[in-house]
Amino acid sequence: MSSISLTDRVAVVTGAGGGLGRIYALALARAGAAVVVNDTGGALDGGSGQTSPAQSVVDEILAAGGAAIASTTSVATPEGGEAIVDTAVEAFGSLDIVVNNAGILRDRSFAKIDWDDFHAVHDVHLRGSAYVSRPAFRKMQEQGYGRLVFVSSNAGTFGNFGQSAYGSAKAGIIGLSGVLAIEGARSGVLSNVVCPIARTRMTEGIFESDSAYAPEQIAPLVVYLASEACTQTHMVVSAGGGHFSRVVTGLSEGWTGAPDEPVTAEDVATHIEQILDTSQISVPMSAADELQGLSDRLNLQH
Ligand SMILES: NC(=O)c1ccc[n+]([C@@H]2O[C@H](COP(=O)([O-])OP(=O)(O)OC[C@H]3O[C@@H](n4cnc5c(N)ncnc54)[C@H](O)[C@@H]3O)[C@@H](O)[C@H]2O)c1
Incomplete structure:
Protein backbone atom coordinates (compact mmCIF):
# COMPACT_ATOMS: atom_id res chain seq x y z
CA MET A 1 0.00 0.00 0.00
CA SER A 2 1.16 3.55 -0.66
CA SER A 3 2.49 5.43 2.33
CA ILE A 4 0.04 7.24 4.56
CA SER A 5 0.34 11.01 4.34
CA LEU A 6 -1.38 13.66 6.41
CA THR A 7 0.01 16.54 4.38
CA ASP A 8 -2.38 19.52 4.44
CA ARG A 9 -4.35 17.99 7.30
CA VAL A 10 -4.78 19.77 10.62
CA ALA A 11 -4.97 17.79 13.87
CA VAL A 12 -5.79 18.53 17.49
CA VAL A 13 -4.30 16.14 20.04
CA THR A 14 -5.50 16.75 23.59
CA GLY A 15 -3.25 15.84 26.50
CA ALA A 16 -0.30 15.86 24.10
CA GLY A 17 2.29 17.38 26.44
CA GLY A 18 3.51 13.97 27.61
CA GLY A 19 2.82 10.23 27.63
CA ASN A 38 -3.08 20.73 23.73
CA ASP A 39 -2.17 20.12 27.37
CA THR A 40 -2.84 21.89 30.66
CA GLY A 41 0.14 20.21 32.31
CA GLY A 42 -0.30 19.14 35.88
CA ALA A 43 -0.18 16.05 38.02
CA LEU A 44 -1.72 12.70 37.15
CA ASP A 45 -4.81 13.49 39.23
CA GLY A 46 -5.35 16.77 37.37
CA GLY A 47 -3.98 18.90 40.22
CA SER A 48 -1.39 21.58 39.60
CA GLY A 49 2.10 20.40 38.76
CA GLN A 50 4.70 21.34 36.21
CA THR A 51 3.91 24.21 33.88
CA SER A 52 2.41 23.20 30.58
CA PRO A 53 4.62 20.85 28.65
CA ALA A 54 2.70 21.57 25.43
CA GLN A 55 5.24 24.13 24.18
CA SER A 56 8.15 21.73 24.55
CA VAL A 57 6.37 19.18 22.33
CA VAL A 58 5.67 21.97 19.84
CA ASP A 59 9.39 22.80 19.92
CA GLU A 60 10.23 19.14 19.19
CA ILE A 61 7.87 19.13 16.19
CA LEU A 62 9.22 22.44 14.87
CA ALA A 63 12.82 21.24 15.29
CA GLU A 79 -15.69 26.98 26.26
CA GLY A 80 -12.37 25.17 26.48
CA GLY A 81 -13.42 22.75 23.75
CA GLU A 82 -14.47 25.65 21.51
CA ALA A 83 -11.20 27.49 22.18
CA ILE A 84 -9.08 24.46 21.31
CA VAL A 85 -10.89 24.02 18.00
CA ASP A 86 -10.64 27.79 17.32
CA THR A 87 -6.88 27.60 17.88
CA ALA A 88 -6.60 25.01 15.09
CA VAL A 89 -8.74 26.98 12.66
CA GLU A 90 -7.06 30.32 13.41
CA ALA A 91 -3.51 28.91 13.19
CA PHE A 92 -3.89 26.49 10.30
CA GLY A 93 -7.17 27.33 8.54
CA SER A 94 -9.09 24.10 9.14
CA ARG A 108 -10.62 4.81 44.63
CA SER A 109 -12.96 1.92 45.32
CA PHE A 110 -16.59 2.74 44.52
CA ALA A 111 -17.57 2.56 48.21
CA LYS A 112 -15.07 5.30 49.04
CA ILE A 113 -14.69 7.64 46.06
CA ASP A 114 -15.68 11.30 46.59
CA TRP A 115 -18.17 12.68 44.11
CA ASP A 116 -15.80 15.57 43.39
CA ASP A 123 -15.27 16.09 33.19
CA VAL A 124 -11.90 15.45 31.57
CA HIS A 125 -12.43 12.08 29.88
CA LEU A 126 -16.07 11.87 28.82
CA ARG A 127 -17.33 15.45 28.83
CA GLY A 128 -13.95 16.77 27.69
CA SER A 129 -14.03 14.43 24.69
CA ALA A 130 -17.51 15.74 23.84
CA TYR A 131 -16.62 19.41 24.45
CA VAL A 132 -13.72 19.27 22.00
CA SER A 133 -15.43 16.98 19.51
CA ARG A 134 -18.67 18.94 19.06
CA PRO A 135 -17.26 22.13 17.54
CA ALA A 136 -14.87 19.92 15.56
CA PHE A 137 -17.71 17.64 14.43
CA ARG A 138 -19.78 20.60 13.20
CA LYS A 139 -16.82 21.88 11.22
CA MET A 140 -16.10 18.42 9.81
CA GLN A 141 -19.74 17.96 8.77
CA GLU A 142 -19.63 21.31 6.95
CA GLN A 143 -16.44 20.45 5.09
CA GLY A 144 -17.54 16.85 4.37
CA TYR A 145 -14.45 15.23 5.89
CA GLY A 146 -13.17 14.40 9.34
CA ARG A 147 -11.50 11.81 11.49
CA LEU A 148 -12.33 11.54 15.20
CA VAL A 149 -10.14 9.31 17.32
CA PHE A 150 -11.29 8.69 20.88
CA VAL A 151 -9.30 7.05 23.64
CA SER A 152 -10.91 4.46 25.88
CA SER A 153 -9.40 1.79 28.11
CA ASN A 154 -9.79 -1.83 29.12
CA ALA A 155 -11.10 -0.43 32.44
CA GLY A 156 -14.08 0.79 30.38
CA THR A 157 -14.48 -2.24 28.13
CA PHE A 158 -13.76 -5.01 30.62
CA GLY A 159 -13.78 -3.34 34.07
CA ASN A 160 -11.03 -2.81 36.64
CA PHE A 161 -11.00 -2.65 40.43
CA GLY A 162 -10.94 0.88 41.84
CA GLN A 163 -11.84 2.59 38.58
CA SER A 164 -15.59 3.22 38.76
CA ALA A 165 -15.19 6.84 37.63
CA TYR A 166 -12.51 6.20 35.04
CA GLY A 167 -14.06 2.98 33.72
CA SER A 168 -17.54 4.47 33.37
CA GLY A 175 -20.92 5.14 23.31
CA LEU A 176 -20.17 8.70 22.21
CA SER A 177 -17.92 7.57 19.38
CA GLY A 178 -20.50 5.04 18.16
CA VAL A 179 -23.20 7.69 17.93
CA LEU A 180 -20.88 10.13 16.14
CA ALA A 181 -19.90 7.37 13.72
CA ILE A 182 -23.59 6.97 12.82
CA GLU A 183 -24.34 10.72 12.74
CA GLY A 184 -21.15 11.50 10.80
CA ALA A 185 -21.42 8.76 8.17
CA ARG A 186 -23.26 10.85 5.58
CA SER A 187 -20.72 13.66 5.72
CA GLY A 188 -17.49 11.71 5.63
CA VAL A 189 -16.79 11.99 9.35
CA LEU A 190 -15.40 8.73 10.72
CA SER A 191 -15.20 8.02 14.43
CA ASN A 192 -13.15 5.27 16.07
CA VAL A 193 -11.76 4.38 19.47
CA VAL A 194 -8.32 3.26 20.59
CA CYS A 195 -7.82 1.30 23.82
CA PRO A 196 -4.09 1.63 24.47
CA ILE A 197 -1.95 -0.51 26.74
CA ALA A 198 1.34 1.32 27.24
CA ARG A 199 3.98 2.32 29.73
CA THR A 200 3.42 5.96 30.82
CA ARG A 201 3.23 7.74 34.17
CA GLN A 217 3.60 0.94 19.63
CA ILE A 218 0.19 2.66 19.72
CA ALA A 219 0.91 5.61 17.41
CA PRO A 220 0.68 3.72 14.06
CA LEU A 221 -2.95 2.84 14.83
CA VAL A 222 -3.75 6.45 15.69
CA VAL A 223 -2.09 7.72 12.51
CA TYR A 224 -4.02 5.18 10.43
CA LEU A 225 -7.38 6.04 12.04
CA ALA A 226 -6.59 9.76 11.52
CA SER A 227 -5.88 9.32 7.82
CA GLU A 228 -7.78 9.21 4.56
CA ALA A 229 -6.57 5.60 4.18
CA CYS A 230 -8.95 4.67 7.00
CA THR A 231 -12.40 3.85 5.67
CA GLN A 232 -13.65 2.10 8.79
CA THR A 233 -15.86 3.78 11.35
CA HIS A 234 -17.57 2.80 14.62
CA MET A 235 -14.62 0.54 15.55
CA VAL A 236 -12.92 0.00 18.89
CA VAL A 237 -9.37 -1.29 18.66
CA SER A 238 -7.15 -2.47 21.50
CA ALA A 239 -3.42 -1.91 21.02
CA GLY A 240 -0.38 -2.80 23.11
CA GLY A 241 3.16 -4.02 22.57
CA GLY A 242 2.68 -4.17 18.80
CA HIS A 243 -0.49 -6.29 18.98
CA PHE A 244 -3.79 -4.91 17.67
CA SER A 245 -7.27 -6.41 17.96
CA ARG A 246 -10.86 -5.33 17.62
CA VAL A 247 -13.05 -4.98 20.71
CA PRO A 259 -44.51 -16.71 20.98
CA ASP A 260 -47.90 -17.39 22.57
CA GLU A 261 -46.89 -17.72 26.26
CA PRO A 262 -45.46 -15.08 28.61
CA VAL A 263 -41.89 -15.88 29.64
CA THR A 264 -41.42 -16.47 33.39
CA ALA A 265 -38.39 -15.84 35.60
CA GLU A 266 -38.14 -19.63 35.90
CA ASP A 267 -37.89 -19.88 32.07
CA VAL A 268 -35.02 -17.38 32.16
CA ALA A 269 -33.31 -19.41 34.91
CA THR A 270 -33.72 -22.61 32.88
CA HIS A 271 -32.23 -21.04 29.73
CA ILE A 272 -29.65 -18.74 31.29
CA GLU A 273 -26.66 -20.76 30.00
CA GLN A 274 -28.03 -20.54 26.45
CA ILE A 275 -28.81 -16.82 26.82
CA LEU A 276 -25.27 -16.10 27.99
CA ASP A 277 -23.47 -18.53 25.66
CA THR A 278 -20.96 -16.52 23.61
CA SER A 279 -19.87 -19.28 21.20
CA GLN A 280 -21.74 -17.47 18.40
CA ILE A 281 -21.70 -13.68 18.42
CA SER A 282 -23.13 -11.14 16.02
CA VAL A 283 -22.09 -7.49 16.11
CA PRO A 284 -24.86 -4.99 15.30
CA MET A 285 -23.54 -1.65 14.02
CA SER A 286 -26.41 0.43 15.42
CA ALA A 287 -29.43 0.22 17.72
CA ALA A 288 -31.55 -0.01 14.54
CA ASP A 289 -29.47 -3.02 13.43
CA GLU A 290 -30.17 -4.82 16.68
CA LEU A 291 -33.87 -4.07 16.42
CA GLN A 292 -33.97 -5.29 12.81
CA GLY A 293 -32.28 -8.56 13.83
CA LEU A 294 -34.64 -9.03 16.76
CA SER A 295 -37.71 -8.33 14.64
CA ASP A 296 -36.49 -10.81 12.02
CA ARG A 297 -35.91 -13.42 14.69
CA LEU A 298 -39.41 -12.86 16.12
CA ASN A 299 -40.92 -12.73 12.61
CA LEU A 300 -42.40 -9.31 13.35
CA GLN A 301 -43.32 -6.55 10.92
CA HIS A 302 -41.79 -3.15 11.64
N1 LIG B 1 -1.12 4.29 29.45
C1 LIG B 1 -2.02 3.34 29.27
O1 LIG B 1 -1.73 2.13 29.29
C2 LIG B 1 -3.45 3.72 29.02
C3 LIG B 1 -4.41 2.70 29.01
C4 LIG B 1 -5.71 3.02 28.71
C5 LIG B 1 -6.05 4.32 28.42
N2 LIG B 1 -5.11 5.30 28.47
C6 LIG B 1 -5.53 6.66 28.16
O2 LIG B 1 -4.60 7.27 27.29
C7 LIG B 1 -4.63 8.69 27.50
C8 LIG B 1 -3.23 9.20 27.73
O3 LIG B 1 -2.76 8.68 28.95
P1 LIG B 1 -1.20 8.50 29.33
O4 LIG B 1 -1.05 7.09 29.77
O5 LIG B 1 -0.38 9.04 28.23
O6 LIG B 1 -1.11 9.40 30.66
P2 LIG B 1 -0.51 10.89 30.88
O7 LIG B 1 -0.91 11.28 32.25
O8 LIG B 1 0.93 10.89 30.54
O9 LIG B 1 -1.25 11.77 29.78
C9 LIG B 1 -2.43 12.49 30.00
C10 LIG B 1 -2.20 13.92 29.59
O10 LIG B 1 -3.44 14.64 29.64
C11 LIG B 1 -3.17 15.93 30.17
N3 LIG B 1 -4.40 16.50 30.74
C12 LIG B 1 -4.98 16.17 31.92
N4 LIG B 1 -6.10 16.91 32.12
C13 LIG B 1 -6.23 17.71 31.02
C14 LIG B 1 -7.19 18.69 30.63
N5 LIG B 1 -8.24 18.97 31.42
N6 LIG B 1 -7.04 19.30 29.44
C15 LIG B 1 -5.96 19.04 28.64
N7 LIG B 1 -5.01 18.13 28.98
C16 LIG B 1 -5.15 17.47 30.14
C17 LIG B 1 -2.10 15.71 31.21
O11 LIG B 1 -1.39 16.91 31.52
C18 LIG B 1 -1.22 14.65 30.53
O12 LIG B 1 -0.16 15.22 29.79
C19 LIG B 1 -5.58 8.93 28.66
O13 LIG B 1 -6.88 9.24 28.18
C20 LIG B 1 -5.61 7.59 29.36
O14 LIG B 1 -6.79 7.39 30.11
C21 LIG B 1 -3.81 5.05 28.77
Whole structure:
Protein backbone atom coordinates (compact mmCIF):
# COMPACT_ATOMS: atom_id res chain seq x y z
CA MET A 1 0.00 0.00 0.00
CA SER A 2 1.16 3.55 -0.66
CA SER A 3 2.49 5.43 2.33
CA ILE A 4 0.04 7.24 4.56
CA SER A 5 0.34 11.01 4.34
CA LEU A 6 -1.38 13.66 6.41
CA THR A 7 0.01 16.54 4.38
CA ASP A 8 -2.38 19.52 4.44
CA ARG A 9 -4.35 17.99 7.30
CA VAL A 10 -4.78 19.77 10.62
CA ALA A 11 -4.97 17.79 13.87
CA VAL A 12 -5.79 18.53 17.49
CA VAL A 13 -4.30 16.14 20.04
CA THR A 14 -5.50 16.75 23.59
CA GLY A 15 -3.25 15.84 26.50
CA ALA A 16 -0.30 15.86 24.10
CA GLY A 17 2.29 17.38 26.44
CA GLY A 18 3.51 13.97 27.61
CA GLY A 19 2.82 10.23 27.63
CA LEU A 20 0.90 8.77 24.73
CA GLY A 21 -0.45 12.11 23.50
CA ARG A 22 3.05 13.43 22.88
CA ILE A 23 3.90 10.32 20.85
CA TYR A 24 0.67 10.70 18.83
CA ALA A 25 1.39 14.39 18.16
CA LEU A 26 4.95 13.64 17.01
CA ALA A 27 3.75 10.79 14.76
CA LEU A 28 0.93 12.85 13.21
CA ALA A 29 3.36 15.72 12.57
CA ARG A 30 5.89 13.32 11.02
CA ALA A 31 3.14 12.11 8.68
CA GLY A 32 2.65 15.74 7.59
CA ALA A 33 -0.19 17.09 9.72
CA ALA A 34 -0.08 20.51 11.38
CA VAL A 35 -0.78 19.79 15.05
CA VAL A 36 -2.39 21.67 17.90
CA VAL A 37 -0.57 20.27 20.93
CA ASN A 38 -3.08 20.73 23.73
CA ASP A 39 -2.17 20.12 27.37
CA THR A 40 -2.84 21.89 30.66
CA GLY A 41 0.14 20.21 32.31
CA GLY A 42 -0.30 19.14 35.88
CA ALA A 43 -0.18 16.05 38.02
CA LEU A 44 -1.72 12.70 37.15
CA ASP A 45 -4.81 13.49 39.23
CA GLY A 46 -5.35 16.77 37.37
CA GLY A 47 -3.98 18.90 40.22
CA SER A 48 -1.39 21.58 39.60
CA GLY A 49 2.10 20.40 38.76
CA GLN A 50 4.70 21.34 36.21
CA THR A 51 3.91 24.21 33.88
CA SER A 52 2.41 23.20 30.58
CA PRO A 53 4.62 20.85 28.65
CA ALA A 54 2.70 21.57 25.43
CA GLN A 55 5.24 24.13 24.18
CA SER A 56 8.15 21.73 24.55
CA VAL A 57 6.37 19.18 22.33
CA VAL A 58 5.67 21.97 19.84
CA ASP A 59 9.39 22.80 19.92
CA GLU A 60 10.23 19.14 19.19
CA ILE A 61 7.87 19.13 16.19
CA LEU A 62 9.22 22.44 14.87
CA ALA A 63 12.82 21.24 15.29
CA ALA A 64 11.98 18.20 13.17
CA GLY A 65 10.60 20.47 10.43
CA GLY A 66 6.92 20.05 11.24
CA ALA A 67 4.12 22.52 12.00
CA ALA A 68 2.57 22.85 15.45
CA ILE A 69 1.09 25.27 17.94
CA ALA A 70 0.57 24.93 21.69
CA SER A 71 -2.74 25.16 23.52
CA THR A 72 -2.88 25.10 27.31
CA THR A 73 -6.66 25.24 27.60
CA SER A 74 -8.44 22.55 29.59
CA VAL A 75 -10.75 20.22 27.66
CA ALA A 76 -13.06 20.05 30.68
CA THR A 77 -15.43 22.91 29.77
CA PRO A 78 -17.54 23.65 26.69
CA GLU A 79 -15.69 26.98 26.26
CA GLY A 80 -12.37 25.17 26.48
CA GLY A 81 -13.42 22.75 23.75
CA GLU A 82 -14.47 25.65 21.51
CA ALA A 83 -11.20 27.49 22.18
CA ILE A 84 -9.08 24.46 21.31
CA VAL A 85 -10.89 24.02 18.00
CA ASP A 86 -10.64 27.79 17.32
CA THR A 87 -6.88 27.60 17.88
CA ALA A 88 -6.60 25.01 15.09
CA VAL A 89 -8.74 26.98 12.66
CA GLU A 90 -7.06 30.32 13.41
CA ALA A 91 -3.51 28.91 13.19
CA PHE A 92 -3.89 26.49 10.30
CA GLY A 93 -7.17 27.33 8.54
CA SER A 94 -9.09 24.10 9.14
CA LEU A 95 -9.48 21.04 11.34
CA ASP A 96 -9.55 17.48 10.00
CA ILE A 97 -8.44 15.28 12.89
CA VAL A 98 -9.17 15.23 16.63
CA VAL A 99 -7.46 12.79 18.98
CA ASN A 100 -9.30 12.96 22.32
CA ASN A 101 -6.48 11.76 24.53
CA ALA A 102 -6.42 14.04 27.62
CA GLY A 103 -6.91 12.19 30.86
CA ILE A 104 -6.53 12.14 34.63
CA LEU A 105 -6.72 9.39 37.20
CA ARG A 106 -8.32 9.45 40.67
CA ASP A 107 -8.65 5.79 41.53
CA ARG A 108 -10.62 4.81 44.63
CA SER A 109 -12.96 1.92 45.32
CA PHE A 110 -16.59 2.74 44.52
CA ALA A 111 -17.57 2.56 48.21
CA LYS A 112 -15.07 5.30 49.04
CA ILE A 113 -14.69 7.64 46.06
CA ASP A 114 -15.68 11.30 46.59
CA TRP A 115 -18.17 12.68 44.11
CA ASP A 116 -15.80 15.57 43.39
CA ASP A 117 -13.20 13.09 42.19
CA PHE A 118 -15.78 11.06 40.27
CA HIS A 119 -17.01 14.20 38.50
CA ALA A 120 -13.51 15.51 37.79
CA VAL A 121 -12.62 12.26 36.01
CA HIS A 122 -15.84 12.39 33.96
CA ASP A 123 -15.27 16.09 33.19
CA VAL A 124 -11.90 15.45 31.57
CA HIS A 125 -12.43 12.08 29.88
CA LEU A 126 -16.07 11.87 28.82
CA ARG A 127 -17.33 15.45 28.83
CA GLY A 128 -13.95 16.77 27.69
CA SER A 129 -14.03 14.43 24.69
CA ALA A 130 -17.51 15.74 23.84
CA TYR A 131 -16.62 19.41 24.45
CA VAL A 132 -13.72 19.27 22.00
CA SER A 133 -15.43 16.98 19.51
CA ARG A 134 -18.67 18.94 19.06
CA PRO A 135 -17.26 22.13 17.54
CA ALA A 136 -14.87 19.92 15.56
CA PHE A 137 -17.71 17.64 14.43
CA ARG A 138 -19.78 20.60 13.20
CA LYS A 139 -16.82 21.88 11.22
CA MET A 140 -16.10 18.42 9.81
CA GLN A 141 -19.74 17.96 8.77
CA GLU A 142 -19.63 21.31 6.95
CA GLN A 143 -16.44 20.45 5.09
CA GLY A 144 -17.54 16.85 4.37
CA TYR A 145 -14.45 15.23 5.89
CA GLY A 146 -13.17 14.40 9.34
CA ARG A 147 -11.50 11.81 11.49
CA LEU A 148 -12.33 11.54 15.20
CA VAL A 149 -10.14 9.31 17.32
CA PHE A 150 -11.29 8.69 20.88
CA VAL A 151 -9.30 7.05 23.64
CA SER A 152 -10.91 4.46 25.88
CA SER A 153 -9.40 1.79 28.11
CA ASN A 154 -9.79 -1.83 29.12
CA ALA A 155 -11.10 -0.43 32.44
CA GLY A 156 -14.08 0.79 30.38
CA THR A 157 -14.48 -2.24 28.13
CA PHE A 158 -13.76 -5.01 30.62
CA GLY A 159 -13.78 -3.34 34.07
CA ASN A 160 -11.03 -2.81 36.64
CA PHE A 161 -11.00 -2.65 40.43
CA GLY A 162 -10.94 0.88 41.84
CA GLN A 163 -11.84 2.59 38.58
CA SER A 164 -15.59 3.22 38.76
CA ALA A 165 -15.19 6.84 37.63
CA TYR A 166 -12.51 6.20 35.04
CA GLY A 167 -14.06 2.98 33.72
CA SER A 168 -17.54 4.47 33.37
CA ALA A 169 -16.15 7.58 31.64
CA LYS A 170 -14.09 5.42 29.28
CA ALA A 171 -17.12 3.21 28.49
CA GLY A 172 -19.15 6.37 27.84
CA ILE A 173 -16.54 7.45 25.31
CA ILE A 174 -17.23 4.28 23.31
CA GLY A 175 -20.92 5.14 23.31
CA LEU A 176 -20.17 8.70 22.21
CA SER A 177 -17.92 7.57 19.38
CA GLY A 178 -20.50 5.04 18.16
CA VAL A 179 -23.20 7.69 17.93
CA LEU A 180 -20.88 10.13 16.14
CA ALA A 181 -19.90 7.37 13.72
CA ILE A 182 -23.59 6.97 12.82
CA GLU A 183 -24.34 10.72 12.74
CA GLY A 184 -21.15 11.50 10.80
CA ALA A 185 -21.42 8.76 8.17
CA ARG A 186 -23.26 10.85 5.58
CA SER A 187 -20.72 13.66 5.72
CA GLY A 188 -17.49 11.71 5.63
CA VAL A 189 -16.79 11.99 9.35
CA LEU A 190 -15.40 8.73 10.72
CA SER A 191 -15.20 8.02 14.43
CA ASN A 192 -13.15 5.27 16.07
CA VAL A 193 -11.76 4.38 19.47
CA VAL A 194 -8.32 3.26 20.59
CA CYS A 195 -7.82 1.30 23.82
CA PRO A 196 -4.09 1.63 24.47
CA ILE A 197 -1.95 -0.51 26.74
CA ALA A 198 1.34 1.32 27.24
CA ARG A 199 3.98 2.32 29.73
CA THR A 200 3.42 5.96 30.82
CA ARG A 201 3.23 7.74 34.17
CA MET A 202 -0.38 6.50 34.31
CA THR A 203 0.72 2.87 34.30
CA GLU A 204 4.17 3.03 35.86
CA GLY A 205 3.01 0.85 38.76
CA ILE A 206 1.98 -1.86 36.28
CA PHE A 207 4.76 -1.97 33.66
CA GLU A 208 8.50 -2.09 34.19
CA SER A 209 10.38 0.76 32.51
CA ASP A 210 11.92 -1.73 30.06
CA SER A 211 8.68 -3.55 29.28
CA ALA A 212 7.49 -4.25 25.73
CA TYR A 213 4.62 -1.82 26.13
CA ALA A 214 6.24 1.27 24.62
CA PRO A 215 3.85 4.15 23.81
CA GLU A 216 5.39 4.25 20.31
CA GLN A 217 3.60 0.94 19.63
CA ILE A 218 0.19 2.66 19.72
CA ALA A 219 0.91 5.61 17.41
CA PRO A 220 0.68 3.72 14.06
CA LEU A 221 -2.95 2.84 14.83
CA VAL A 222 -3.75 6.45 15.69
CA VAL A 223 -2.09 7.72 12.51
CA TYR A 224 -4.02 5.18 10.43
CA LEU A 225 -7.38 6.04 12.04
CA ALA A 226 -6.59 9.76 11.52
CA SER A 227 -5.88 9.32 7.82
CA GLU A 228 -7.78 9.21 4.56
CA ALA A 229 -6.57 5.60 4.18
CA CYS A 230 -8.95 4.67 7.00
CA THR A 231 -12.40 3.85 5.67
CA GLN A 232 -13.65 2.10 8.79
CA THR A 233 -15.86 3.78 11.35
CA HIS A 234 -17.57 2.80 14.62
CA MET A 235 -14.62 0.54 15.55
CA VAL A 236 -12.92 0.00 18.89
CA VAL A 237 -9.37 -1.29 18.66
CA SER A 238 -7.15 -2.47 21.50
CA ALA A 239 -3.42 -1.91 21.02
CA GLY A 240 -0.38 -2.80 23.11
CA GLY A 241 3.16 -4.02 22.57
CA GLY A 242 2.68 -4.17 18.80
CA HIS A 243 -0.49 -6.29 18.98
CA PHE A 244 -3.79 -4.91 17.67
CA SER A 245 -7.27 -6.41 17.96
CA ARG A 246 -10.86 -5.33 17.62
CA VAL A 247 -13.05 -4.98 20.71
CA VAL A 248 -16.70 -5.75 20.00
CA THR A 249 -20.00 -5.34 21.74
CA GLY A 250 -21.87 -8.34 20.42
CA LEU A 251 -25.06 -10.30 20.83
CA SER A 252 -25.08 -13.98 21.62
CA GLU A 253 -27.44 -16.25 19.67
CA GLY A 254 -29.56 -16.26 22.81
CA TRP A 255 -32.90 -17.92 23.46
CA THR A 256 -36.43 -17.00 22.40
CA GLY A 257 -39.50 -17.81 24.49
CA ALA A 258 -42.62 -19.36 22.99
CA PRO A 259 -44.51 -16.71 20.98
CA ASP A 260 -47.90 -17.39 22.57
CA GLU A 261 -46.89 -17.72 26.26
CA PRO A 262 -45.46 -15.08 28.61
CA VAL A 263 -41.89 -15.88 29.64
CA THR A 264 -41.42 -16.47 33.39
CA ALA A 265 -38.39 -15.84 35.60
CA GLU A 266 -38.14 -19.63 35.90
CA ASP A 267 -37.89 -19.88 32.07
CA VAL A 268 -35.02 -17.38 32.16
CA ALA A 269 -33.31 -19.41 34.91
CA THR A 270 -33.72 -22.61 32.88
CA HIS A 271 -32.23 -21.04 29.73
CA ILE A 272 -29.65 -18.74 31.29
CA GLU A 273 -26.66 -20.76 30.00
CA GLN A 274 -28.03 -20.54 26.45
CA ILE A 275 -28.81 -16.82 26.82
CA LEU A 276 -25.27 -16.10 27.99
CA ASP A 277 -23.47 -18.53 25.66
CA THR A 278 -20.96 -16.52 23.61
CA SER A 279 -19.87 -19.28 21.20
CA GLN A 280 -21.74 -17.47 18.40
CA ILE A 281 -21.70 -13.68 18.42
CA SER A 282 -23.13 -11.14 16.02
CA VAL A 283 -22.09 -7.49 16.11
CA PRO A 284 -24.86 -4.99 15.30
CA MET A 285 -23.54 -1.65 14.02
CA SER A 286 -26.41 0.43 15.42
CA ALA A 287 -29.43 0.22 17.72
CA ALA A 288 -31.55 -0.01 14.54
CA ASP A 289 -29.47 -3.02 13.43
CA GLU A 290 -30.17 -4.82 16.68
CA LEU A 291 -33.87 -4.07 16.42
CA GLN A 292 -33.97 -5.29 12.81
CA GLY A 293 -32.28 -8.56 13.83
CA LEU A 294 -34.64 -9.03 16.76
CA SER A 295 -37.71 -8.33 14.64
CA ASP A 296 -36.49 -10.81 12.02
CA ARG A 297 -35.91 -13.42 14.69
CA LEU A 298 -39.41 -12.86 16.12
CA ASN A 299 -40.92 -12.73 12.61
CA LEU A 300 -42.40 -9.31 13.35
CA GLN A 301 -43.32 -6.55 10.92
CA HIS A 302 -41.79 -3.15 11.64
N1 LIG B 1 -1.12 4.29 29.45
C1 LIG B 1 -2.02 3.34 29.27
O1 LIG B 1 -1.73 2.13 29.29
C2 LIG B 1 -3.45 3.72 29.02
C3 LIG B 1 -4.41 2.70 29.01
C4 LIG B 1 -5.71 3.02 28.71
C5 LIG B 1 -6.05 4.32 28.42
N2 LIG B 1 -5.11 5.30 28.47
C6 LIG B 1 -5.53 6.66 28.16
O2 LIG B 1 -4.60 7.27 27.29
C7 LIG B 1 -4.63 8.69 27.50
C8 LIG B 1 -3.23 9.20 27.73
O3 LIG B 1 -2.76 8.68 28.95
P1 LIG B 1 -1.20 8.50 29.33
O4 LIG B 1 -1.05 7.09 29.77
O5 LIG B 1 -0.38 9.04 28.23
O6 LIG B 1 -1.11 9.40 30.66
P2 LIG B 1 -0.51 10.89 30.88
O7 LIG B 1 -0.91 11.28 32.25
O8 LIG B 1 0.93 10.89 30.54
O9 LIG B 1 -1.25 11.77 29.78
C9 LIG B 1 -2.43 12.49 30.00
C10 LIG B 1 -2.20 13.92 29.59
O10 LIG B 1 -3.44 14.64 29.64
C11 LIG B 1 -3.17 15.93 30.17
N3 LIG B 1 -4.40 16.50 30.74
C12 LIG B 1 -4.98 16.17 31.92
N4 LIG B 1 -6.10 16.91 32.12
C13 LIG B 1 -6.23 17.71 31.02
C14 LIG B 1 -7.19 18.69 30.63
N5 LIG B 1 -8.24 18.97 31.42
N6 LIG B 1 -7.04 19.30 29.44
C15 LIG B 1 -5.96 19.04 28.64
N7 LIG B 1 -5.01 18.13 28.98
C16 LIG B 1 -5.15 17.47 30.14
C17 LIG B 1 -2.10 15.71 31.21
O11 LIG B 1 -1.39 16.91 31.52
C18 LIG B 1 -1.22 14.65 30.53
O12 LIG B 1 -0.16 15.22 29.79
C19 LIG B 1 -5.58 8.93 28.66
O13 LIG B 1 -6.88 9.24 28.18
C20 LIG B 1 -5.61 7.59 29.36
O14 LIG B 1 -6.79 7.39 30.11
C21 LIG B 1 -3.81 5.05 28.77
